[in-house]
Amino acid sequence: MKDVVIVGGGASGIMCAIVCAMKGKKVTLMESGVKLGKKIMMSGNGRCNLTNKTISSDNYNVFPKQFEKFDNYHALEFFKGLGLETYFDEEGRCYPISNHASSVLDVLLNKLNQTNCEVISNCAVDNIKRVNNYYEVSTALGVFEAKKVVIATGGNTITKILDELEIEYRPFKPSLCGLKTLQSTQLLTGVRAECEVKAVIKDFVKVEKGEVIFKDDAISGICIFNLSALLNWHNIDNCSLSLNLLPQYTDKQLLDVLQTRKQSLSELTARQFFDGMLHKNLGQEILNRCHIKLNMPVKNFNLSILKNFATHLQNLTFNVCGFENNNQVHSGGVRVGELTDNLESKKYANLYFVGEVVDVDGVCGGYNLQWAWTSGYVVGESV
Ligand SMILES: Cc1cc2nc3c(=O)[nH]c(=O)nc-3n(C[C@H](O)[C@H](O)[C@H](O)COP(=O)(O)OP(=O)(O)OC[C@H]3O[C@@H](n4cnc5c(N)ncnc54)[C@H](O)[C@@H]3O)c2cc1C
Numbered sequence: 001m002k003d004v005v006i007v008g009g010g011a012s013g014i015m016c017a018i019v020c021a022m023k024g025k026k027v028t029l030m031e032s033g034v035k036l037g038k039k040i041m042m043s044g045n046g047r048c049n050l051t052n053k054t055i056s057s058d059n060y061n062v063f064p065k066q067f068e069k070f071d072n073y074h075a076l077e078f079f080k081g082l083g084l085e086t087y088f089d090e091e092g093r094c095y096p097i098s099n100h101a102s103s104v105l106d107v108l109l110n111k112l113n114q115t116n117c118e119v120i121s122n123c124a125v126d127n128i129k130r131v132n133n134y135y136e137v138s139t140a141l142g143v144f145e146a147k148k149v150v151i152a153t154g155g156n157t158i159t160k161i162l163d164e165l166e167i168e169y170r171p172f173k174p175s176l177c178g179l180k181t182l183q184s185t186q187l188l189t190g191v192r193a194e195c196e197v198k199a200v201i202k203d204f205v206k207v208e209k210g211e212v213i214f215k216d217d218a219i220s221g222i223c224i225f226n227l228s229a230l231l232n233w234h235n236i237d238n239c240s241l242s243l244n245l246l247p248q249y250t251d252k253q254l255l256d257v258l259q260t261r262k263q264s265l266s267e268l269t270a271r272q273f274f275d276g277m278l279h280k281n282l283g284q285e286i287l288n289r290c291h292i293k294l295n296m297p298v299k300n301f302n303l304s305i306l307k308n309f310a311t312h313l314q315n316l317t318f319n320v321c322g323f324e325n326n327n328q329v330h331s332g333g334v335r336v337g338e339l340t341d342n343l344e345s346k347k348y349a350n351l352y353f354v355g356e357v358v359d360v361d362g363v364c365g366g367y368n369l370q371w372a373w374t375s376g377y378v379v380g381e382s383v
Contacts, residue, residue, distance in 0.1 A: 002028045004383055005137050005146035007125045009036035011372035012355025013152030014108050019380025020150075021115030028146070029117055030139060032124035032157075036112075037105040039154070043328075043369060044093075048101035051075050051373070052366040053092035059367045061233040061331065064360050065341055070377040072370055078377070082107035093366055125153075128161055130348055148350040148383055152376065155330030155356050162334065167347060169334045170359050174327030175232045176368075178213075178220035179241070182319040187288075188214035191279045192221075196247035199227050199320075201239045206230055212243060218324050226363040228323055232331035237323060243316040245282060254313060258306045266299040273298050278313075286312045329368050333359040342382035343375055352379045 004020055006013045009031030017029045029036070040048060051072045057063035070078075076086060076094070084107045085097045096103040112119070120141065127138035128149055137144045151158060156172035195212045198205055210223035219241070231239060246254060265273060271294040274283025287294060290308045334353045338346055343358065345351040354375035362368050 001134065002026060002144060002146040004028070004148045004150065005030060005135070005144060006150040006152055007128075007137070008152035008154060008355070008357075009033070009119065009121070010152060010154050010355060011037065011040050011369055012154075012376040013150070014112060015373050015376030016150050016152060016354050016380040016383075017117045017119075018108065018111050018115060019377050020383050021112075021117040023381070023383075025383065027115070027117045028144070029112075029119045030123040030125055030137070030144075031119070031121045032140075034121055036109065036119065036121070040105045040108075040369075041101050043101055044095060044366075046101050047095050047099045048104045049093045049095055049364075049366040049369070050079070050086070050104055051094045051370040053088050053094065055367060055370060059365065060360060060362045060371070061229070062336055062360055064336065064358075064371070064374070066343065066374050066378045069381075070374045072366075074377070075370060075373045078373070079104070079107065082111050091365070125161070128165065128351075130165075130351075133350075135351065148352070150352040150354060150379055150383065151357055152354045153357055155333075158357055165348065165351075167334055167345060168338050170332040172330040172332040173232055173237075174323045174325055175229050175331035175361055176225040176329050176364060177228050177327035178215060178218045178324035179224055179228055179231075179320045180218045180322040180324060181241075182321050184217050185214045185219065185285075185318075186216050187281050187285055189216050190214070191281050193243075193245055193279065193282060194247075195223075196244040197223050197227065198242045198244070199230070199239050200242075201227075201230060201234055202236065209247070215324075219318060220324070220326070222364050225328065228327075229331065229361060229363050231320070231323075232361070237321070239320050241318045241320060243318070244314045245278065245316060246313050251310065251314065254310045255306060258309055259303075262298055262301050262306060266297075268298045270294055270296040270298065270301075273301075285316070289316075328364075329356055329361050331359075331361045333357050333361075335359050343379050344382070352383065354379050 003026040006029045021027045124140045129136045135146050135149045191214045197208045208223035212221040355372040
């Protein structure tokens, strides 16, 4: 009989295993893959944005109580103790000074190896059953008995087990991902632009700034990822987006600029009008949306055409019709109300949930890993 079985060797499972093993428990960490910490290695574009200078309720769908026990500064102290040197960028995002996600995983694995934690990889758990006062954990490698089980499987791979245990969860949906658009953006595929993005979500407006990346029939980029989280938090999968491609200008300044360009570029055709101002394909998209032929001489542009350009440059609209599958996290999971403050199931004693499998998700900026560290730590301590 094992003391504690942790299912899933990602950020939350590793953190939980370390803390639990440091307390002298006999811990077994089961991971379906070959290696631990796959997502840590992918995180932050390979740099691992492990937490943020500030965390607040604005950054999450729900602000979990567990941050009172272990917040971003506790996490930094913990990692410092493991030997990780970190820095904050100008937006408060925290990275290892090596700028390699492997540094984060290395220090975690060094610590894990110092404990007596048993790690079993290639060990997918497919069933968890309560038997009297212990659990039977069925895996590809056989059935294990455990006094306590911590589920740290990340997103949506766990639904069958949750259904069988009749534990309530909000359906898992891709989040922090690109958004599919009704408008085909083929012409713009691969184009990047610094924008101000205004989203009309139900009855409120959310404005995000940052780089937008256009794809065939979707748009992506960190500001779009953050909007995908917001849509999930409001349980909707459509909204309208308005991109201001030139947020540095007021309406009047933009019209002045366009009028000046008309004067100075009067020998050119419409196709060339936005050259030097916008990516060529974005310029062509504006012309298409304004129904202006590419070979129309610039000298024939009248005020109404220039005003129409200005409108589309400041309000390039898209209708969002769904989520892409390039998601960084899942929204949804075991409802916080199903769990105690120590993240133990209210229905099943000695069954715990940590990380993404819990219905807590944040926007980009290190908030999701912070939740993994926090939940892993809190359960590691209480188990
Ligand atoms: C490309 C990318 C970039 C990201 N960048 C950032 C970032 O910079 N900052 C940030 O805060 N967040 C980032 N995230 C999100 C962050 O990685 C996750 O929030 C975090 O890894 C969740 O940790 P977890 O332990 O809950 O789950 P995971 O890290 O997903 O770990 C779950 C583990 O459980 C294993 N598993 C699943 N099912 C079973 C089973 N049945 N039996 C046994 N094992 C199982 C999986 O193989 C996996 O190893 C990023 C995610 C991605 C994909």
